Structures are given as C-alpha cells and as structure tokens.
Amino acid sequence: MSGTNTESIVSEHRPAERDETHQREYALLDAILRDQPDAVIAEECYVHVQPRRVFVRVHPDKLREFITYMQDTHDMWQFSTLSGRDLGDDLQANYHFFLNDQKIAVTIRVNVPRNHPEYPSITDLVPGAEFVENEIRELFGIFPVGHPNVRRCELPETWPAEEYPLRKDWTDPRKLMERSKTQGPKPREEM
Amino acid sequence: MTSANERRVVIPPRVTIPIGPQHPALKEPGMFKLTIEGEYIVDAEVNIGYNHRGVEKLAESNSHIQNLYLLARICGICSATHNGNYAQAVEAAAEVEIPERAKFIRTLVWELDRIHSHILWLGVAFHEVGFDTAFMYTWRDREVAMDMLENISGNRVHHDMNTPGGVRRDIPDELVPKLLRGLDKLEERMIYYRDVAIHEKTFWDRVADVGILETDVAKKTGAVGPTARGSNVPVDVRFNDPTQAYYHLLDTGDFEMILNDRCDVAGRSIVRVVETIESIKMSRWLLENMPDGPIRERVRPRIQPNEVLARHEAPRGELVHYLVTNGTDKPERIKVRAPTHANWVSMAHTLRGNYLADAPIILAAIDPCYSCTDRVVIVDADDETMELVPLDVLRVKSNKWYKDHPRSER
Numbered sequence: 014m015s016g017t018n019t020e021s022i023v024s025e026h027r028p029a030e031r032d033e034t035h036q037r038e039y040a041l042l043d044a045i046l047r048d049q050p051d052a053v054i055a056e057e058c059y060v061h062v063q064p065r066r067v068f069v070r071v072h073p074d075k076l077r078e079f080i081t082y083m084q085d086t087h088d089m090w091q092f093s094t095l096s097g098r099d100l101g102d103d104l105q106a107n108y109h110f111f112l113n114d115q116k117i118a119v120t121i122r123v124n125v126p127r128n129h130p131e132y133p134s135i136t137d138l139v140p141g142a143e144f145v146e147n148e149i150r151e152l153f154g155i156f157p158v159g160h161p162n163v164r165r166c167e168l169p170e171t172w173p174a175e176e177y178p179l180r181k182d183w184t185d186p187r188k189l190m191e192r193s194k195t196q197g198p199k200p201r202e203e204m
Numbered sequence: 205m206t207s208a209n210e211r212r213v214v215i216p217p218r219v220t221i222p223i224g225p226q227h228p229a230l231k232e233p234g235m236f237k238l239t240i241e242g243e244y245i246v247d248a249e250v251n252i253g254y255n256h257r258g259v260e261k262l263a264e265s266n267s268h269i270q271n272l273y274l275l276a277r278i279c280g281i282c283s284a285t286h287n288g289n290y291a292q293a294v295e296a297a298a299e300v301e302i303p304e305r306a307k308f309i310r311t312l313v314w315e316l317d318r319i320h321s322h323i324l325w326l327g328v329a330f331h332e333v334g335f336d337t338a339f340m341y342t343w344r345d346r347e348v349a350m351d352m353l354e355n356i357s358g359n360r361v362h363h364d365m366n367t368p369g370g371v372r373r374d375i376p377d378e379l380v381p382k383l384l385r386g387l388d389k390l391e392e393r394m395i396y397y398r399d400v401a402i403h404e405k406t407f408w409d410r411v412a413d414v415g416i417l418e419t420d421v422a423k424k425t426g427a428v429g430p431t432a433r434g435s436n437v438p439v440d441v442r443f444n445d446p447t448q449a450y451y452h453l454l455d456t457g458d459f460e461m462i463l464n465d466r467c468d469v470a471g472r473s474i475v476r477v478v479e480t481i482e483s484i485k486m487s488r489w490l491l492e493n494m495p496d497g498p499i500r501e502r503v504r505p506r507i508q509p510n511e512v513l514a515r516h517e518a519p520r521g522e523l524v525h526y527l528v529t530n531g532t533d534k535p536e537r538i539k540v541r542a543p544t545h546a547n548w549v550s551m552a553h554t555l556r557g558n559y560l561a562d563a564p565i566i567l568a569a570i571d572p573c574y575s576c577t578d579r580v581v582i583v584d585a586d587d588e589t590m591e592l593v594p595l596d597v598l599r600v601k602s603n604k605w606y607k608d609h610p611r612s613e614r
Contacts, residue, residue, distance in 0.1 A: 025509040025528060025536075027299075063296050065445055066513055091439060092426040093515075094546070096526045096539035109513060109524060116444050118513055141426025141549050144252070145541075167253040179261055 026068070028059040035060050038067050041087070041117055045069060048086065052079040057122075065117050073123045073132035080108075080121070080138050088114055095145040097153035099181045104130050104155050108142070125155060134160040152179040218246070223563070236551075236567065240560050243605075248555035250548050260538055267533045268294050268368060268507065275525075276362050278542065281324065283362045284317040285518040286525075286540070291366035292447055293514035293527040298368070298507050304449075305497045306370035311449035312490045313356065313365050314516070315483045319390065320349035321519035322480040325568075326397060329473060332565045333410040334603035338400060345393045352386045355379055370500025380491055387491075391484045398477045410606065411469040415554045415566035418467055425550035428543050429521020430479065431570045434472035436465040441517035452493070453486055469569040505533040518543050520570075544570065561602035 029035045038060040046055055049071075057070035071079045083089040091111040098105035103124040110119045123132050134157030136142045146157040147166035154177035168178075177183060185191070223236040234254065239247040259278060263271045268290075276287035288310050295302055327342035350360055356375055357363035365371050375383075401407055417427065422435040432439050440461045442450050453459055462479045464471040507529040514525040521543030530536040547570040554566055 025511050025530070027510050061511070062299065063512060068511075090423045093522065093524050094526075094539065094541035096537070096541075098528070098537055107526065109526065111439075111445070111515075113439060113444060118445065118515065120513060139426075140424050141546065143549055144545065165253070167256045169256075178258065 026059055027062045029062040034064065037115065038065065038117055041112075041115065041119075042067055042069075044087075045083075049075075049079055049082055051075065052082075066120070067117055068120045068122065070122045070124065073125055076121070076123055077133050077135055077138065080135050083110070083119070083121075084138070087112055089119065092139050092141040093118075095142060095149055097149045097155055097179060099153065099179070100124070101181075102127055104153055104180075106132065106149060106153075106155055106157075108135070108139075130154055131156045131158050133158055136160055136162075151177070153177055154180065217241075221560075234548075236555070236563075238555065238560065238563060243559050243561070245555050245558050245560060245563065248552040250551050252545075252548060260540060263538045264535060267505065268535065269505070271535065271538070272366065272368075273364060275540065276364055278540065280361055281321050282317060282518045282520065282523075284313050284365065285516055285523055286542075287364060288314055288366045289514050289516040289518075289523055289525050290527075290538075291368055292516070293512045293525045294368040294507060294529075295503065296512045296514060297510040297527060297529045298503050299510075300369060300501055300503050302370045302501050303498045304495045305374075306499045306501075307448040308452075308490050308494045309356075309371045309373075309375055309499065310366060311453075312375075312487055312494075313353070313363055313371075314448075315487045315490070316349055316353050316356075317363075318483045318519045319480055319487070320346050320353065322476045322483070323349065323394075325476055325519075326401070326473070326480075328568055329411075329469075329565065330407065332568045332599065333407060334599065335404075335407050338397070338404075338407070342397060345390065348386050348390050348393075352383055355382065367500060369503035370498075372500075374499050375494070380494075383491055384488065387484050387488050391481060394477065394481050394484065398474075398481065401473055401477055408470065409610075410562075410565060411473055411569075412466075413468050413470075414562045415469045415558060415569055416467055417550055417554045419465075421553055422467075422550060425553065426546050427521075427550045428546045429518070430472050430475045431521065431547050431550070433462060433479075434464050434469075434475045435467045436463055438463060439522065441515045441522050445515050447514075447516070449490060453489065456489065458489070459486060469565055472569050506531060507533070520544055521546060559605075561605045564599055564602065 029038070031039055042058060042060055045053060046058065052071050052075035054070045054072065058068065060067055089110050089112055091113050093109040093111055096107045096109070098107065104127055105122055105124050108121045110121065112119060125132050132155070134146055136146055136157070143162060144166060146160050147164060149155050150157065150163070151166060151168050176186075219240050221238045221240060223238065235251040237249040237251070238245050259274065263274060266274060272287055272290055275290045276283045278286050323342050323346040327339045327346070330336070330338040330342065353363060354360045356379070357365050357373060365373060417431070417435045419436050422432050422437050427435065427437065428439055438461060443454065443461045446454055459482060462475050462482060464475050466474070509529060509531050511528045512526070514527065516523045523543055524539070524541040526537070526539040528536040551567070551570065555563060558566060
C-alpha cells in the first residue's frame with residue numbers, strides 16, 4: 014500500500030504496445046534513448062498506454078544536460094509542474110513538460126536517496142520552475158541545489174524546518190489534522 | 205521656468221508597497237510587493253501560500269469518490285473542471301472507456317463553466333477600470349449561464365456532475381430547447397460586449413499597451429490559458445491534448461484556438477471575449493449532436509496500480525492532475541496544479557514598468573481567484589509613515605489619476 018513496497022512501484026508503470034496508435038510516442042522515446050544513453054535509465058523509461066504520455070527517468074547529475082538537450086533538439090518550452098513522490102528509500106521529483114509541436118507530454122523524473130535528497134536545480138534553464146522547486150523543498154524536503162531564490166512559498170513562516178508534511182512518514186506531531194477534523198473518512202459503523 | 209539659477213534635480217523616492225495578503229471577503233489571499241518610483245512600478249515580487257489547505261495530503265487518506273467532492277471545492281468558480289478532471293484521471297487509471305453521452309454531458313458542463321467564468325472576469329475587468337455600468341450588465345447576463353448550469357446539475361456553484369465512469373445526471377430532452385434559447389441570448393449579449401470592449405474608448409484606453417507580456421517571456425515562464433494566448437502562445441489543452449467530446453468537436457473543423465498577438469491586457473480581454481463566443485457555439489453543437497445511451501459505466505472502487513497525467517483546459521488555463529494509484533480505493537499520490545499558480549511566475553515581469561494605477565487591472569488580467577488587493581499599506585521611504593488603503597480607495601484614486609492624466613496628453 015505505501016511506497017516502501019518495491020513491487021507496487023514497478024507495477025504502476027503501464028507501458029503501451031508498439032502499435033500504430035503509439036507510433037509518435039515511441040519515435041520520441043527511441044530518439045531520446047539513442048541520443049542520451051548516458052543520461053537516462055533505460056529500463057525506467059516507457060510510453061504510457063494513455064495517449065501522448067512519455068515517462069523518462071534520468072540520473073540526477075545529468076538532469077541539467079538532459080533538459081538542455083530536450084530544449085535544443087525537441088523544442089521543449091512548455092513547463093507544466095513539478096510533483097514530488099515518496100517511494101520509501103528514495104524520494105522522486107517529476108518534471109511534467111509538454112512538447113507543444115509534437116503534442117506529447119514528457120515527464121522527466123529523478124530519484125534521490127532519502128538520506129541525501131539533493132539534485133541540481135533547473136530554474137535558470139526553465140524560469141517557470143521557480144515556485145514549484147521551492148514548493149518541493151518545503152513539502153518533501155527534496156533540495157534543488159543552486160535555486161536562485163530560496164524562500165518560504167507554501168507553508169507558514171512558523172513551520173519547523175525539519176518537517177516535511179507530504180512525506181509518508183510525517184506523523185503530524187502537533188495534531189494539526191486532528192484539530193482541523195480532517196482525519197479522513199469516518200469508520201463505516203459511524204456512518 | 206523657475207527663478208532659481210541652478211537647476212534642481214528631484215529624484216522621486218523609491219517606495220515599496222505591500223498589497224495584501226489578507227482579504228476578508230474572498231478566498232485565496234496573495235501578496236504583491238511593488239517597488240515604485242514616482243508613478244512607475246520598477247520591481248514586483250509575488251508571495252503566495254497564505255491559504256495552503258493541505259488538500260493533497262488529505263486526498264491521500266480519502267477514497268476516490270470522496271476526493272471528487274473534495275477537489276471540486278478547491279475553487280468555487282471552476283469547480284466543474286477539478287471535479288471532471290479528477291474523474292477522467294481515475295477512469296484513465298482504471299482504463300475504463302465511458303459512454304459517449306457521458307462524455308458529451310461532461311464536456312457541455314465544462315464549456316458552460318467556461319462561459320460563466322469568462323463573463324465573470326469581464327465584469328471584474330470593467331469594474332477595475334471604473335466602468336461599473338458594464339460590470340452590472342455582464343453579471344446580469346452571467347445569470348443566464350448560471351441558471352442553465354442549475355437546470356442541468358441542480359446546483360448553482362458546485363455542480364458535482366461527474367463520477368468515475370460517467371456523469372451523475374442525465375439531460376432530459378425537454379430541457380434541450382430551453383438550453384438552446386439560453387445560448388442564443390448569451391451569444392447575442394457576448395457579441396455586444398465584444399464590440400463594447402473593442403470600441404468603447406473608456407475601456408480600451410485603460411487596457412491597450414498595459415501589462416505587456418512578450419511572447420518569449422510567456423513561453424519561458426510557463427504562462428497558461430488566456431494569459432498565454434493573449435501573447436500569441438498556442439497553448440490550449442482542448443486542441444493540443446483533447447479528451448472526452450473534444451475529439452468530436454475537433455473533427456467538425458468548425459472550431460479553432462483563439463490567439464491574439466497584442467501581448468497586453470487588451471489582448472487577453474479579446475481572447476476571453478471571443479473564446480466565450482466560441483464556447484457558446486461549442487455548447488450548441490454538443491447539445492444538438494448529443495448521442496443517446498447510458499450515462500455511466502460501472503467502475504470498481506479499487507483501482508489498479510497506475511500513474512496518470514490528466515490535463516484539462518480550465519477557464520484560466522491548463523489544469524494538471526498527476527494521479528498515482530496503488531491497487532486500493534485511495535490514491536497513493538495526487539498532485540494538483542491549478543492554472544493561476546502557473547501564471548504567478550510571469551506576473552512580476554508583467555507589472556514592471558507600468559503605472560501604479562494600472563496594477564489592479566494587470567493583477568485582474570490573469571483572472572486570479574481574485575482576492576488579494578483589498579488592503580494596501582503605503583510606506584513612505586523618507587519618514588517611514590504608514591498608511592492603510594483599502595482596494596476601493598486605491599481604485600478610486602487610480603480612476604481619478606487617469607481623469608487628470610488622460611492618455612492622449614502623455
């Protein structure tokens with residue numbers, strides 16, 4: 014159920030068949046695998062069964078190089094958002110881009126170890142990522158190193174520095190969820 | 205001109221004005237720190253996050269059905285978009301194809317939502333520039349769209365039409381002529397407002413060449429929706445990444461993406477007004493060509509492990525839901541990126557170099573869930589006196605300033 018189970022992480026990938034409905038997506042993925050074999054982790058890259066979705070995992074230290082390659086070669090300029098994941102031993106940052114000319118959404122993801130969650134920031138290459146990289150630092154404790162404008166973005170100023178609320182092991186030490194009565198669904202017998 | 209022999213150089217003091225963050229009446233507080241030199245804004249900084257409610261954390265402990273209603277309440281104006289986009293994310297994760305009629309009804313509610321949201325924005329824009337007559341007219345006509353939504357869904361604001369696998373209510377055949385009459389009325393009025401916005405000098409002079417957002421800056425900073433399309437950036441999820449009944453709408457070839465190359469507030473206004481007319485035509489096509497059949501498909505509550513990036517064009521721009529499911533009836537992770545969040549990044553650039561009196565209309569031009577500029581503190585740099593100014597006073601002052609400094613004299 015939680016992200017610590019490695020089998021569930023593997024099986025949440027739903028790769029598509031190589032048929033004519035996913036031709037364009039596979040053409041893009043093949044080009045990426047051909048041009049950047051060192052940057053990507055090939056077994057973690059796939060074309061999703063949902064139309065127009067490609068997921069690519071890259072090495073954290075090659076992220077900036079890979080973004081520059083995508084911008085130069087595939088004209089990638091539309092940045093959607095950055096979402097964090099807690100996978101247990103690893104934390105994950107997912108950059109969602111959309112290739113406006115090819116009409117394919119590319120998700121570029123990096124995994125960082127939980128005890129050293131750092132990777133290079135891309136805000137100077139993609140200015141639109143300024144707010145969301147601050148957000149992932151606050152909510153997940155994933156540190157984009159080299160961010161030009163580090164500041165508090167979403168959480169209150171009084172929030173403790175070492176607490177990252179969207180991690181799965183956040184235990185709500187000050188009983189905030191209880192006080193705001195957001196404990197999730199009621200048990201069935203109380204309904 | 206003066207009798208003094210030596211010339212005196214007067215440097216206007218640099219003053220920093222915090223606008224916001226708290227607004228007692230509306231939702232979503234935000235804060236803008238404007239540094240001004242005389243009347244010019246030389247620097248701007250945007251602070252957000254005053255209303256972080258922890259919806260993403262809460263959603264991880266709720267079932268998918270409960271999340272539909274939770275996410276609909278993220279925003280009161282575009283509630284149909286969050287609701288519908290989450291439903292289509294769950295369907296994509298479960299790999300279920302929903303019935304054609306459900307797709308048409310879902311798309312119709314989305315388009316009616318866009319119509320009422322754009323008319324609401326137009327009223328706010330008229331209000332911000334002091335054209336209150338048009339503000340009253342537009343909000344009166346917005347009621348036509350609100351009534352149509354109420355007739356379809358039973359609710360005025362939170363429609364909650366969607367469920368995993370389809371929609372919750374059917375549109376009865378006897379309602380269709382009534383809806384078509386409402387669309388005719390709306391179209392007639394919107395064409396009138398389009399002409400008002402373009403030909404009425406009191407409005408046009410306040411928005412033309414104000415708040416310039418160049419095409420390359422809009423691309424770099426990830427602007428979305430009418431803000432980007434007013435700067436000639438072709439981003440519209442309905443056309444680039446269609447889902448639901450938008451496939452059928454695109455197949456007709458009658459509809460096109462509305463773009464404008466003016467790059468200013470006027471461009472954004474034209475995009476919104478013309479887009480509303482386009483939306484009315486889309487709604488009429490959907491009503492006239494709606495297929496018969498069931499309106500929902502059964503989806504099992506436990507969703508297989510999957511990851512889905514669901515995108516939808518909300519009235520304000522691209523809405524992204526990144527949903528990861530794990531085999532239970534609760535999501536493993538749900539990330540929500542609402543369109544206004546993407547437009548904040550370009551806001552600082554847009555404000556720079558404009559007059560302080562233009563700040564309200566520039567802030568309103570991205571159509572934020574507008575709440576922020578209620579209370580302004582003016583700090584004088586020399587003696588550090590503070591003065592609290594509510595938004596109404598700032599608006600009256602700015603309208604008065606423009607009366608004394610008409611554009612033609614500058």
